[in-house]
Amino acid sequence: MGVDANVKILENFATHVAPAWAWQPNREELVIGYPID
Secondary structure: OOHHHHHHHHHHHHHHHHHHOOOOOOOOOOOOOOOOO
16 A cells, blocks of 8 residues: 555544544643653
């Protein structure tokens, strides 16, 4: 698969599947991960 196909899959997931699971993106604050040692 190419980049375009992967982008389309992610767009469809974000548009249809994620809202059905009541998922909401975290856009309110900065996301901080674990430090890399």
